Amino acid sequence: MSDSLLSPVVDEDGAPFWEYAALGELRVQACAAPGCGELRFPPRPCCPHCQSFASEWRPMSGRGRIWSYVVPHPPLLPAYAEQAPYNAVVVELAEAPKIRLAGNVVSGPDAALNSVDPGRLRIGAAVKAVFCPAGPDAPGVTVVRWLLER
Structure with missing residues (x-):
């Protein structure tokens, strides 16, 4: 058992979240498909609403x-x-x-x-x-x- 605090696991889908956090910005992944724009967290490759693979990171x-x-x-x-x-x-x-x-x-x-x-x-x-x-x-x-x- 480790004597340290739990550390985040940075994966490919979530890497931008951690990159923005390092800049002091809270951003959330959003669908970039026309007409959708749904926010999603945790980050993932496909929009659960419209199944688009287009995404962007919106500032909160x-x-x-x-x-x-x-x-x-x-x-x-x-x-x-x-x-x-x-x-x-x-x-x-x-x-x-x-x-x-x-x-x-x-x-x-x-x-x-x-x-x-x-x-x-x-x-x-x-x-x-x-x-x-x-x-x-x-x-x-x-x-x-x-x-x-x-």
Whole structure:
């Protein structure tokens, strides 16, 4: 068992998501077929609505709402146990409510996973994306985390 935090797996379909995150941009894959334009996440080669293989990456505002959250008890991996209590959230994007991203609410881009008191989390709470390095096990990868909006 590893003593490090879980790192994202960057595959061919999702690589642009991670490239934009490294630039501090939250983008979501969209169908580029005329008349469709549906957003999709996770990224995949074919549009599930019209079956087109044409796609583009649309910028999002980075704002959303907590759709769901959990404070794991007990954490299952040693590196996470060291940061308990921490949260894991699912965020519904403001301009794309069907798109939900997993992550953590933190107090700042470089803050630890346990930097926000779990008692402050609420379903529907407004959040804003921040970008931070994934860590030593994923050099060059930037992850999206979330700040509570006041």
